Amino acid sequence: MSDGQTTFTKERQEVETVVIRFVGDSGDGMQLTGTQFTAASALAGNDIGTLPDFPAEIRAPAGTLAGVSGFQLNFSRSEIFTPGDHPDVLVAMNPAALKSNLEDLPTGGMLILDQEAFNEQNLKKAGYAANPLTDGSLDRYRVFAVDITRLTTLALKDSGLSNKQVLRCKNFFTLGLMAWLYHRPIEPILAFLAERFGKNAALLDANTRAFKAGLFFGETSDLFTMQYEVPPATIAPGTYRNVTGNSALCIGLIAAAERAGLPLFLGSYPITPASDILHDLSGHKEHDVVTFQAEDEIAGVGAALGAAFGGALAVTTTSGPGIDLKSETIGLAVKTELPLIICDIQRGGPSTGLPTKTEQADLLAALYGRHGEAPAVVLAACSPADCFGTAIEAARIAIKYMTPVYLLSDGYLANGAEPWLLPKIDDLPDFRVEFRTDPSGYYPYLRDAETLSRPWVVPGTPGLEHRIGGLESEYLTGNISYAPANHEQMVRLRAKKIAGIAREIPPTKIIGAESGKVLVVGWGSTYGSITAAVRSLHRDGLSVSQVHLRHLNPLPPDLGDVLRRFEHVLVPEMNMGHLSRVLRAEYLIDAIGFNKIQGRPFKVEEIVTRVKKLVEEEA
Amino acid sequence: MSDGQTTFTKERQEVETVVIRFVGDSGDGMQLTGTQFTAASALAGNDIGTLPDFPAEIRAPAGTLAGVSGFQLNFSRSEIFTPGDHPDVLVAMNPAALKSNLEDLPTGGMLILDQEAFNEQNLKKAGYAANPLTDGSLDRYRVFAVDITRLTTLALKDSGLSNKQVLRCKNFFTLGLMAWLYHRPIEPILAFLAERFGKNAALLDANTRAFKAGLFFGETSDLFTMQYEVPPATIAPGTYRNVTGNSALCIGLIAAAERAGLPLFLGSYPITPASDILHDLSGHKEHDVVTFQAEDEIAGVGAALGAAFGGALAVTTTSGPGIDLKSETIGLAVKTELPLIICDIQRGGPSTGLPTKTEQADLLAALYGRHGEAPAVVLAACSPADCFGTAIEAARIAIKYMTPVYLLSDGYLANGAEPWLLPKIDDLPDFRVEFRTDPSGYYPYLRDAETLSRPWVVPGTPGLEHRIGGLESEYLTGNISYAPANHEQMVRLRAKKIAGIAREIPPTKIIGAESGKVLVVGWGSTYGSITAAVRSLHRDGLSVSQVHLRHLNPLPPDLGDVLRRFEHVLVPEMNMGHLSRVLRAEYLIDAIGFNKIQGRPFKVEEIVTRVKKLVEEEA
Amino acid sequence: MSIANLKEPGKLTKKDFESDQEVRWCPGCGDYAILAQVQRVLPDLGIPRENYVFVSGIGCSSRFPYYVNTYGFHTLHGRAPAIATGLKLTRPELSVWIVTGDGDALSIGGNHLIHILRRNLDVNILLFNNRIYGLTKGQYSPTSEPGKVTKSTPDGSVDNPFKPLVLALGAEATFLARTIDVEARHLQDVVRRAHAHRGASFVEILQNCNIFNDGAFNDVTDRDIKAEHQLVLEEGKPMIFGKERDKGIRMNGMRPEVVQLDSTNESEILVHDSKNPVLAYLLGHMTPPEFPTPIGVIYDVDRPVYEEGVQQQMRRAREKRGGNLDGLLKRGDVWTVS
């Protein structure tokens, strides 16, 4: 440890990239262990990618398979894009955790176990007939059975804490051990402890002692013969923090509201995995944020629309089932041309589906899920940090074009985290809103010549009193009109306004050659896996290019040209082929779907294999 | 009049096809006039097509443009498919009615007006600066200014009715006059009057007298020099009745329930133009029909789903806004695999839109408007009478495949009427349901090897107690499962089940050559206009073929082959291109959209012109 | 869009609240009278015209905003309370009015209605109760009487109706009133009181739909008999009614009853107290033919107003935590790579 107080003496081996998965009972604090290890790794200068995996039940009975909670972390000296396909190291706090995760550990992988947890009771709960520690079934792995429970208890024997409290410190013992093993900086962890338990000296002391006990156990025990080290990555200079997708989204929305000079209004109803946005924004009232937990999703989006009418940057957040319910109101926003951001943090469907799992199967619903001709803008974020930029882009478009904008994220982005190079506030686009106040020549549906947008006039503006609503409006005046030609004109105008946004979309960025055999096209959270796969394919000397879309409606104006420059277009999606369907209809290109619907992100190697197969078939 | 009591003496000219449009104030009884003229024409053996046009307001102030109500009727000696593009005869009861309809009357068209209604007050309400009867502006037409008000009043001067009641009889005077002019059988009209006013002798007498006065006025007045006659069409033998789309739909649903041996359950919430289905079915409790007017659309479809779980043939009816609201529950029906029919009587959108106008813009919402992967069957009726057969097909598929089925109709079909060759009950498909009662080997998600359908077990069946829900289920057992591979298997299974229905779709019927230059592909209510246009193009010697789809998901298995046999595929739709988008994505065929979004059906000549243009561009 | 006369609130007149749109209800509809009375009251409330917003759902009644020359939003069936909530939370200084029908508010919109009442946003809710669905041409509504024959209930309705005021009371409403379309003065007074109340004011307006439910309220609107059927509530006054003011309401145990007044029982007659929830409950339940129909302000109590609580939290957060974007970005652990 370069600048630590402790000097370690064992041999230290450099490694490029490590994937660790921490698994344990929901009560074992694995999420905390994982995030602290992550924070330390980020500060150590590694590039990182993380994936928490929550159990579907709130608190399944301790020790059962249903109660297993996990956190996977990928840290590396080179640029990485995913939390890793397979763990190199599996840290399992009990038999259930081992059982439900072992299949992901490759032969020869490192397995760190809490020996004492493999008692009869726990083995039974996990459905083990024999103890895997002794029946030889783990022979393929490098097993380190550490007596975590006993050692933690020993370390805290005079702490004055209850037995239960003592056992709660096991995760910090484990963290200490792992910090030693991978030679992580310990200051940030100690600082975290001080902040977290600052008010409770006994707990601060106990957790610190447990942590250090783990650290020293690594150093002194014969079990481990060497330390590993992942040197810092070469990373763009700047200030970084670790951020989850939901958190980046919140900051993006607050920043967007500030850039627009508007209050931020969130109308929402809790639903996994979107709820954290409501929680997070509720804690930011100091930024002129109003959060409203409505009685249901319809009221959530309704309140947001009312706030938009009142002049706020209006947002509603939800997941799949809520998107269905909000569609009627979003149609009204389309018709009345009010700005509105609809964040859909997608999860496994259909219906209630798999609430804690990820999926990308709401794209077609976002595009087409409203009766009548109700075109809306659809954007998708591609990584946790990208949720920030996508939120700003969503707000910018919503306001400039007076339109609802869907922002698609998913469970994987929402809960996953990555280091984020903090933007400079002055570099953010400035889209300060000037509400119209001038009555001369005003009509509610007057149109800006370029954007075709109507003026935003808020109640309280003298002389501009007007009425809007869901019935078809007369061109310009906005009065109710059932005239056939007017309806056609208005339908086409609304479509044209949205289509016209394409003009602002920057040229499509192609990673790899500008033309060739295979183009992999993605959107949303598959970005990491696809990027890593394409890099890997490049390393293997294959000519594969990559395009990742943020703008899904309208599509980039040059996209058709780009697609046509490749012999094959492969579209990996965590659905049955939404984007590929859109590309086929739009460009008459035989886009090939590569579909995985398992509530889990693609593994890098899955994409690599699929692309190789495509190239081989070709040959 | 062949067998009437009255002999008419004026010259009589045979004509092929006549289109009459009756227009007047909402209070003038134009719908009644139109339907009675229609019934008489049907009994006269003509082929007919009708289109009522209701004002958007309930009762706009009398005499205003907003209050105009219309009814157009096309009757012919040859087969016809639409209510006609333009009226040959416009019967206008007041200036507002004239003003809002005159532009549709071709030069030389016949104009029959109630002279007395063109008074100063009415002219002002209609926004006429000068009286069109006298200012020469009607010179292009054959104008017959009849003093309908005065003549009716005269005819009823001793009737003892109030002035208001007398004026209400004007429409029967008009009907009498028109019946004379087109030599319609008068018995059915007299029979109708007897039934309608049977209990009120004074009204019966008055309306009969008014009707006859109109009849005799035609015969005796110098105004009209000849009668017209439209000889009977050669029509397939059988028993006919005149039927609107909504009415045919109701009968179809009742018949389907009877063929299935199930009670019929309708859960609905009123909305134009679907409400009449609720009204109609509410009057048929004797057929084991339960209708439930729910508190909203969500409860309507929810109750229907509950009824399906209980073993009814479950239906929910609505229009656009309701489709949005129902989508979450339809997703649950997809997931739990329960039979459910969702009738969407489409109207102009987006949002509240144009509630009394027609449109076809809900197709994509029916296909894709649910979060997650939630495939459902989508069918569309193509004519008022076809709503019957489509309802039966919807029920058959829903039950056989345990799936929600959308049945798309629209305002044009719902309110339009046509003669319907009554089917023989024994010819209807028999799909009597046998609920599973055998416990041995039962699993809730056991699958039929051919249909992939799960067994329908209703509560109350001993030994088969089970639970279903919206969370992902384990293959076979139906227990909650979050297992990745199981999810993928189930998603693909649900998709495969729906896709497999294609195997039952009969070979695509091509009207015209089996291959060639132009294929016109349609769905839904454009059938009439397209068919008439294609016939007309055939008469002009053009090689154009036609395909009209009832099954929109899954599509007919041979459709791709059919489409590829034509150089151009033209898709006329009353939307911005829903089906053409689907065909493009599905078959990578450059389907050309021909889109009209005016809340009105296509005119035959619009399609003729478009096809000709396509052929010319080609040349 | 008129480049409207920008008058001081005090100088506004009814005309200033008439929009340029032709009013399109059926001739004879009770909605006309309500519109006229509201347009008469608005100029007097001391609020600049541009600060009024009328939000409605869908229904004949919900066309109301088009005819009032203020800001207006004709939203979706049942959703006006939700949309008004977002508006009011964003712009608490606006005077927000919700116009709704018995179907709009009590059928599809029931949930939003009960929630806006319990939250007690400072809005005024005018429910036009014609006991029918007007716009969709005559289906029964949640206030239609049992047995009602309508298009969707040809054999008569089997639904038990809501009593709107009782439902609202159950939902924790802080202001309840009832008035009648044709009682011009009374309607104006009630609307004024509703506006004066801080919190959600719920006003049921009995409204005649002369096309689909004509005469539904004849007993309280017919000149000849209405005195026998209206119980006009006045704060602190005994509940006496009848042409001869010869009848009153008194308690018999825990149930109210109608009595013929005489010297012996005058003191037993209930005295109206709009702060008493039990009285509100009893009044909300009084229906013909057993009881006269109470009109006037039935209940009027104070409770914290939702948007004020929200505003207060925002003020406090600003004081306590500031609101600096840079700080927000750098929240938590940050590290610098150079």
Added chain:
Amino acid sequence: MSIANLKEPGKLTKKDFESDQEVRWCPGCGDYAILAQVQRVLPDLGIPRENYVFVSGIGCSSRFPYYVNTYGFHTLHGRAPAIATGLKLTRPELSVWIVTGDGDALSIGGNHLIHILRRNLDVNILLFNNRIYGLTKGQYSPTSEPGKVTKSTPDGSVDNPFKPLVLALGAEATFLARTIDVEARHLQDVVRRAHAHRGASFVEILQNCNIFNDGAFNDVTDRDIKAEHQLVLEEGKPMIFGKERDKGIRMNGMRPEVVQLDSTNESEILVHDSKNPVLAYLLGHMTPPEFPTPIGVIYDVDRPVYEEGVQQQMRRAREKRGGNLDGLLKRGDVWTVS
């Protein structure tokens, strides 16, 4: 799927109502106790097991049907009453139970709840009120107390909560009761009474969510103090409570109050009468700390049952009009072409 033992209703035991699914609530959750008591009551009601259907929405509580070995439908958040309505209308002979939470029933499902109550379908509604959203991990619900700090209200809630029983009463409920997860015997009794009631029975069950809202009902569950805080209602009995049964409820004008019992006031103590709506209103309003929490059957009156009205109309229509498909096809004017 067990090829279950097809027993006579009279021979059923609790075990017959336990499904093969592992119960997955948090250890210590109040839902376990409710499940056990309901499973104990079901065998006694004389209904064949296959005729029970449990319909639920979404929430921890709504997982209930999976654990009861009868027919069950775990539907959508808030929609159980709607789905149960269609089921009951189709199959009136089934015994339909709705299991729901405070969020499911009173937030997203508020509208369906009030409508099923007003229609008075013969179903039993068990509302597990833990005053929190459990399944989504701890946001405040429409029954959370004002000022409540939760994930979505870090500065405390500014919402005024519903009183579920009062809301249900406002919605014309015919049966209201309250019980407590840990009061095994009482819970069983209340569930039995709910089942016995013809019409919609609304039962609020106070339920501890030990993870997100632990101890919300400590005052009525804590052995040491509960006697002082529970008002156990018994038909025809005076409302007396307290460890020493030394306190009672009496009316003071139109408001109830707690009094220390003595010989002078014993006769003034309110006597419970579940037919009295005003009493129900007062009891629904009694909340701590001013009052003890009433438990037991609060209200129980007769009103026509919705599905019976529907069935009757169908019977009459069949008698009057027959039901012949051919006649239906040929309704109206027909003509024959030969």
